Amino acid sequence: DEFLKGTQKGTLSDESLQNETGVDLLLTAAYSILDGSVDGQNRERSGDNWWIDVLTDEAHKGSTNGDQAILHDLQTYSNWSTSNNYFFLKWEGLYAGVNRCNAVINLANSITDVDLTQKIAEARFLRGHFNFELTRIWRNVPYIDEIATIENPDVANNGPLWDEIEADFQFAITNLPEDLGPGRANSWAAKAYMGKVHLYQEEWTNAETILDDVINNGPYDLNAEFVDNFNGAGKNGIEVVFSIQHEANDGATNNGNGNKGGELNFPGGGPYGSCCGFYQPTQDLANAFKTTGGLPQPNTYNNSDIDNDYGVASADPFTPYAGELDPRIDYTVGRRGIDYNGWGEHVGFDWVRAQADAGPYLPKKNTYKAGEDNTRGTAGWGQQVPGLHYNVIRFADVLLMAAEAKAELGDAAGAMALVNRVRQRAIDMTTVKDVANPTNDAANYSIALYTATDFTAANAVELVRFERKLELAMEGHRYFDLTRWGILPEVMNEFFTNEVRTVSTLVTGTVQDRHEVFPIPLRAIDVAENLTQNPEWSAAQ
Amino acid sequence: QDIAISGKVTSTMGEELPGVSVLIKGTSQGTVTNAEGNYSLKANSADDILVFSFIGMKAQEAVIGGRSVINITMEEDVASLEEVIVTGYSSESKQTITGSVDALDAEKAFSIPSTSAAEGFQGRLTGVTVTSDGSPGQAPIVRVRGIATTGNNDPLYIIDGFQTNDPNFLTDLNTSDIESVTVLKDAAVASVYGARATNGVIVIKTRKGSYNAGKPTVTFDMSYGVQTPIEFPDMLNSEQLGEVFWQSMENDGLTSADDAWGHPQFGDGDTPQLSQFMGKPGFDSSQPYDADNNRFARTSNGTDWFDELFDDARYQNYYLSVNGGTESSKYMMSMGYMEREGILLGTGYDRYTGRANTEFAINDRLRIGQNLSLAYSNQVLQPGMNGDDSPIALAYRASPLMPVYDEGGNFAGTFASSAGLGNAQNPVAVMTRAKDNDNANLRVYGDAFIEVEPIDGLVLKSNIGVNYRTGVGNIYTALNPEHSEAITSNMLSTGKFVSSGYVWSNYLSYDKKFGNHTVSFFGGVEAIKNSFEISVIQQTNFLLGDDVVDFRLIGAGTGPISAPQGSNSSTSSSLFSYFGKLSYNFSNKYLLSATLRRDETSRFLEGNNTGVFPAFSLGWVLSEEAFIPDFIANLKVRGSYGQMGNQSLPTANPVSNISVLNDEYAFYNFGGANTPGAILQNPGNPNLTWETSVQQNLGLDVAVLGGDVEFTFDYFDIVSQDNIIAPPTVTTGPYAPTNPYFNLGEISNKGIDLALSYANNSSSSELKYQVGLKVSRYRNEILKTDEQDNSLVGGNIRGITFTNSEVGGPISSFYGREVVGIFRSEAEVAAAPDHGFATDADGVGRFQYADLDGNGSIDDMDRKSLGSPNPDFTYGFNLDIQYKGFDLALFINGSKGNEIYNYTKALTDFPTFYNGNRSGRVLDAFHPTDNPGGSVPALSQSVQNNETQPSSYYVEDGSFMRLKNLQIGYSLPEDIISTVGMSRARIYLQASNLFTITDYSGLDPEIGRFNNNDIDTGIDFGSYPTSQTYLIGLSVDF
Structure with a gap:
């Protein structure tokens, strides 16, 4: 009988995992997949949703149009094929996340001699996150719980999973302590996430109540420096509600803990010797930071463009825009003539991989800051594996979500107070300085608080929404904001018209209502035949 | 007296x-x-x-x-009806065998230069299908009687006293050492191998020498020659590509006034004007070339990447053996060296082999012997040969504008995305840099036996076979500064593995004749154990640079050393069995046999791990009956029924959940602390058990004209049940738990094997000739997949799934839209089902698809099975002529009715990679005025109308007929050579693959497979093409 025992060394049997350590191992793996990295195909699964930003007025795909052509098809709304691999891989990565959470719950449920409720609550928090992502991307998705995974794999996709998501976050709120240390879920993060879930369902009162609780009683505050949300120094600061803990150079094989999904999103030239030049801010986004008397111009900002160096060689002279600007622009949009994350002046053309196709701007939030070599991870080819955290929810977002709920409920004053709290930090923060003369600001910064005159019940919703754009640009939120507000087609079609003034090679299709939800990936339907296509995408194409 | x-x-x-x-x-x-x-x-x-x-x-x-x-x-009389068939544990006379077998004419089959014995099987063994591409050192895919499972379909190989499923054995075996190859195809002969016999059994015996041979015979063989590429695809030159860009822009509605008009290398005028230089962004061709700062190249007016990438290659083979024997011993020893350079730049394989087979007859009742084989081989490890970054796919994709070398003599490349050269690497650079990647393998295998005959007819035998294979592979990734997506750190990955195992068989056989009754029996017990271990380590940042090959050692890098946990593993499995066979015949006329094997395996849990596989067979030799006229030398009908199993599975331990630590994909860094994590890699099913096949065979053997004409026909019906399948789920994906494996599937293979030959053996003419035809056919049908009868979905590349095999159809069915034609006018678009075009005008020049579900709209429901790589039949035809000292051998083989999915068309006929090259086919692209009858859709800057998604456009007839071998030899007269001590001297000229008849438009109709999986065969991503070989050879005996 001993002879007939096969072995598989170096693996873990169920018995060896049947304890708290085993649960911890599986739970860590569930956190590990927040970044979407499960194999070599990372960028489509990326936990920071960068490529979903590319579908909006905030960002261009970058590089040339022919590079990752199928994402170009998506960003131009010219061809949303049901078999586009971005859809399928994102789907696969998120369900891998759900599965890992279910594995934790299953194992913990089978262990009776230790109380593992808290571990289960962490797993359910994460499952809530993955199901939230699935629901807001595809709406009609199948629900795979810890039992269904194996015994009933072929479940139908009957609709959004709001009830299941709320149940998971409620369990987390009830069973998690207030703090479990950096990177881990806790009850306050669960409450904030629950607020977000209510907001997406337009349950304004529920959202307001729970987000107010987080604001008033929770441990969070705004960082003094806006940029600390996007650098190595500010990791796990007071503003972080829940973040993906990307780390580079920590010993993991192939920088496995870094943000592999963001591998392309560095200048295709310039200070890092990086490769790929993806994820470039738009002219529209740069324009949005224009201020008059320190206040943004939501209705007119696109009437004219701030000066740009599209088509201007690096060797040719260029003078940056001299008009009033919100100072957050230069922590968000890399512009020629302005310091680029401490690496010196962005020289324009030569630092941009394919300016003709994707415009003159470089991303700033997700890219390395000078002096933080510990966040710089590299990999096999020219791609980067940044060790910069991605904030799933940061406190400014909580403030703006609460403000939105209040504005929708007619409480303009309450909304304005929260918006102003976000703006006050931008007023107080250190601004980007002129490279040649570091005592001076790099540009003509001008930002002010709203007063009750500017911020009325009539425009409160609009101003809150615009503040989200300014504060949270290039952080993976915009597409979902536009779709839940139901304004994706009008905003995007208008954007295309304006943007072509700068990126003159831009050729796009027309954004339609159906683009507010992604098609269920064809390959997912092919492998699991109980899935049905979203009605928007079952027509001829 | x-x-x-x-x-x-x-x-x-x-x-x-x-x-x-x-x-x-x-x-x-x-x-x-x-x-x-x-x-x-x-x-x-x-x-x-x-x-x-x-x-x-x-x-x-x-x-x-x-x-x-x-x-x-x-010596056995090969041409005779009474040939002895080696069936593994025993031999049986061809006259009284009741099973379906086919034996190879080893001498002819292996006269063609081959790196793997399987190449000699192709077309020469009925019931055996061999799929191989031309890449040197790669083990071909051998299938016996169809495809029984979505899992492992490799047959069981018996090499003297060793047994294995590992097809790599075939490349480690020097084909000159082979004495005989027999394929056991039906239950009567194969089911004695029980749980491993479903996929057929191939028995290989090596040469042994002979007792009383007198003085040793020394044989020396050598051949030397050249392999040359057959045919290259028709690709565009730079000027033509410029025209394609211009027409694409025009078709998309652009004019030269638009900003989006133009191309970085062709300007933005009304016609494309080729620029003189290209290079690193900001290069200045008036300044001196500088690899770091001012890298540039002269624009090519049409680099032919296939021509640059393929070249004539050397083949050489030397073999020396000695065999002989005394009254009480016999021996055969050999050594061989073979080198096969690849026609694809940088590829190649060489192999050293050694063998020593001995046997001693200690006395009349005791024999001891052994077979020992050594093989050391080295294959240049190349970048993946499948997918759109394989070197051959790069040759299809790479821009013709890009020269091979730049102005400084370094490799030229795509320089920057904005250079408009696409993102296909310079394939010559890729292959040149990879030429020092090696994969060295050492295999030692063999067996030893002792055989005792205590009383007449009773033989007891104990045999121990061992196998030990170890290898080291080094893959070095060099910097490629000319590429638009340049690598920033070089890396070395070193993998070492050990595969080992033993087979210990103890059995007895007894033969007895009582009057007209002949009874023979053998039975025994066998234990098998195999284990495998692999470790991979990586190191980055080799400071001495990429040119210093000697420093490609893990310790010489300066980056962190890592051992990717997903790449390291150690597994073992075992099998314990009893088996027996009882045969009876009456007057060599009525034949009966029965076998039984009981296997117990480590693969499954107790309760499910024991299998009993019975089989029985009947035969009637009609030619022994008086009523059959004498001119029929042999007429036999035979039939068999039996069960066999398959226990080879894609995972080592499918019955229990296997979780693994994985520092790349399961660890997480909480606040700066890298924390270990584990993932469920394979969920287990404790109830899992064997796949079982039920096999039936009906056969007919006929010989007439004194045995000059022989005909063998077999019909088989195989149903494999309880096939091990992991049902698909919404979440199926890497490192997301797939389902565990269940015994769900059912696949049927029915077919015929046919062999017909004529030899003028009975003629006294000095002209001797023999012609033979072998035909094999199987029809594959999936009977069941899972409870829901979900189809079996193949793998994907960039989200495109190529195969989707449905119940009722064959395995590996291509699946997609059906192209009806090309829309020639707006009226045609308007009249057709809705394709989702914004306007009718947008549809002109595009594919029209069939509205398969008739709902008036073309959508994802309008997909169907478009064919499969399963052939209607495969065949081999040989002609051998001898006249005095001259001999001629000709061998043709082919495949009929198989389809190939030509994925390379998606790279070259459409702008999947806009700036990449195009096939010559696009010169006939539809244009409303210039070429209204065009055969290819209108050119565009982007993929339109889902035209790169699977459709009938990509599915082509893969039938081919190939003159595999033509050999002319001359043996010098004995009276001349005997004066220099030779007993035989033959020189020959040989050509392989002299011509091929096929309609297939890709590089070569013989292609490998994708994903190493039988549900994804027949997809051409740019497969390594077969070459023509011209050899001169010499063979002498002393």
Whole structure:
């Protein structure tokens, strides 16, 4: 009988995992997949949703149009094929996340001699996150719980999973302590996430109540420096509600803990010797930071463009825009003539991989800051594996979500107070300085608080929404904001018209209502035949 | 009558031959050998000639001379009906065998240069399908009678006393050492191998020497020649590509006034103007070239990447063997060296082999022997040959504008995305940099046995076979500064593995004849154990740079060393079995046999891990009946029924959940602390058990004209049940738990094997010739997949799934839209089902698809099965002629009715990679005025109308007929060569793959497979093409 025992060394049997350590191992793996990295195909699964930003007025795909052509098809709304691999891989990565959470719950449920409720609550928090992502991307998705995974794999996709998501976050709120240390879920993060879930369902009162609780009683505050949300120094600061803990150079094989999904999103030239030049801010986004008397111009900002160096060689002279600007622009949009994350002046053309196709701007939030070599991870080819955290929810977002709920409920004053709290930090923060003369600001910064005159019940919703754009640009939120507000087609079609003034090679299709939800990936339907296509995408194409 | 002569008669296998007739020539005086093969008689004079004859053996004559002892080794008469068939544990006479077998003519099959024995099987063994591409050192895919499962379909190989499923064995075996190859196809012969027999059994015996051979025979063979690429696809030159860009822009509605008009290398004028130089962004061709700062190249007016990438390649093979034997021993030793350079730049394979086979007859009742083989091989490891970054796919994709070298003599590349050269790397650079990647393997295998015959007819045998294979592979990734997506750190990945195993078989056999009744039995017990371990480590940042090959050692890098946990593993498995076979025949006329095997495996849990596989068979030799006319030398009908199993699975331990630590994909860094995590890699199913196949075979053997014409026909019906399938789920994906494996699937394979040959053996003409035709056909049908009858979905590349095999259809069915034609006018678009075009005008020049569900709209429901790579039949035809010293051999093989999914068209006929090259086919692209009858859709800057998604456009007939071998030889007259001590000297000229008839438009119709999986065969991503080979060879015996 001993002879007939096969072995598989170096693996873990169920018995060896049947304890708290085993649960911890599986739970860590569930956190590990927040970044979407499960194999070599990372960028489509990326936990920071960068490529979903590319579908909006905030960002261009970058590089040339022919590079990752199928994402170009998506960003131009010219061809949303049901078999586009971005859809399928994102789907696969998120369900891998759900599965890992279910594995934790299953194992913990089978262990009776230790109380593992808290571990289960962490797993359910994460499952809530993955199901939230699935629901807001595809709406009609199948629900795979810890039992269904194996015994009933072929479940139908009957609709959004709001009830299941709320149940998971409620369990987390009830069973998690207030703090479990950096990177881990806790009850306050669960409450904030629950607020977000209510907001997406337009349950304004529920959202307001729970987000107010987080604001008033929770441990969070705004960082003094806006940029600390996007650098190595500010990791796990007071503003972080829940973040993906990307780390580079920590010993993991192939920088496995870094943000592999963001591998392309560095200048295709310039200070890092990086490769790929993806994820470039738009002219529209740069324009949005224009201020008059320190206040943004939501209705007119696109009437004219701030000066740009599209088509201007690096060797040719260029003078940056001299008009009033919100100072957050230069922590968000890399512009020629302005310091680029401490690496010196962005020289324009030569630092941009394919300016003709994707415009003159470089991303700033997700890219390395000078002096933080510990966040710089590299990999096999020219791609980067940044060790910069991605904030799933940061406190400014909580403030703006609460403000939105209040504005929708007619409480303009309450909304304005929260918006102003976000703006006050931008007023107080250190601004980007002129490279040649570091005592001076790099540009003509001008930002002010709203007063009750500017911020009325009539425009409160609009101003809150615009503040989200300014504060949270290039952080993976915009597409979902536009779709839940139901304004994706009008905003995007208008954007295309304006943007072509700068990126003159831009050729796009027309954004339609159906683009507010992604098609269920064809390959997912092919492998699991109980899935049905979203009605928007079952027509001829 | 006073000369006493005695001696022993044995076969070349060393078996004592009882019943051999020994006659004094020209008289009726004589005797027969006894049970030990001994005889004694009295001759009249020293001039008498003894004639030894025995069914199945070539008659021999011996002049007595002064001898009193004459031992004779009788050679098998291959052309005879009474051929002996080696069936693994035993041999059976061809006349009385009831199973379906086919034996290879080893000498002919292996006269073609081949790196793997499987290449010799192709077209020469009925029921066997061999798929191979031309890449040197790669193990071909061998399938016996169809495809039984979505899992492992490799047959079981028996090499002397060793057993394995590992097809790599075939490349480690020197084909010159092979004496015989037999394929066991049906239950009657194969089911004695029980749980491993579903996929057929291939028995290979190596040469052994012979008892009483006299002086040693030394054989030296050599061949030397050149391999040359056959055909290259028609690709565009730079000027033509410029025209394609211009027409694409025009078709998309752009004019030269638009900003989006133009191309970085062709300007933005009304016609494309080729620029003189290209290079690193900001390069200045008026300044000196500088690899770091001012890298540039002269624009090529049309680099032919296939021409640059392929070249003539050398083949050489040397083989030396010695064999012989004494009265109590026989031996064969050999050594060989083979080198096969690849026609694809940088590829190649070389191999050193050594063998020592010996056997000792200690006395009449005891024999001891061993077979030992060594193989050391080195294959240049190349970047993946599948997918759109394979070197051949790069040759399709790379821009013709890009030269091979830049102005500084370094490799030229795509420089920057904005250069408009696409993102296909310079394939010559890729292959040149990879040429020092090696994969060195050492395999030692062999067996030793002891055989005792305590009483006449009863033989006890114990045999131990061992295998040890170890290898080291080094893959170095060099910097590629000319590429638009340049690598920033070089890396070395070193992998080492050990694969080992043993087989210990103990069995007895007993043969007895009572009057007209012959009974034979064998039975035994067997234990098998295999284990495998691999470790991979990586290191980055090799400071000495990429040119210093000697520093490609893990310790020489300066980056962090890592051991990717996903790449390291260690597994083992075992099998314990009892088996037996009982055969009975009456007067060699009525035949009956039954086998039984009981296997117990480590693969499944107790309760499910024991399998019993029975089989029985019947045969009737009609030609022994009086009512059959004499001109029918042989007529036999036979039938068999039995069960077999398949226990080879894609995972080592499918019954229990396997979780693994994985520092790349499961660890997480909480606040700066890298924390270990584990993931469920494979969920288990404790109830899992064998796949079982039920096999039926009906066969007919006919020989007429004194055996000159032979015909064998078999019909088979195989249903494999309880096939091990992991049902798909919404979440199926890497490192997301797939489902565990269940015994769900059912696949049917029905078909025929047919062999027909004519040889003028009975003619006394000096012109000897033989013609033969072998045809194999299987029809594959999936009967069941899972409870829901979900289809089996193949793998994907960039989200595109190529195969989707449905219940009722064959495995690996291509699945997609059906192209009806190309829309020639708006009216046609308007009249057709809705394709989702914004306007009718947008549809002109685009594919029209069939509205399969008839709902008036073309959508994802309008997909169907478009064919499969399963052929209607495969065949081989040979012609062998001998006249005096001359000989000629011709061998044709082919495949009929198989389809190929030509994925390379998606790279070259559409702008999947806009700036990449295009096929010459696009010169006939539709244009409303210039080419309204075009055969390819209108050019565009982007993929339109889902035209790169799977459709009938990509599915082509893959039938081919190929002159595989043409060989002309001349053997020097014996009287001349004997003066220099030679007994045989033959020189020959040979050509392989001289012509191929096929309609397939890709590089070569013989392609490998994708994903190493039988549900994804027949997809051409740019497969390594077969080459033409011209050789000169010499073969001498001393």
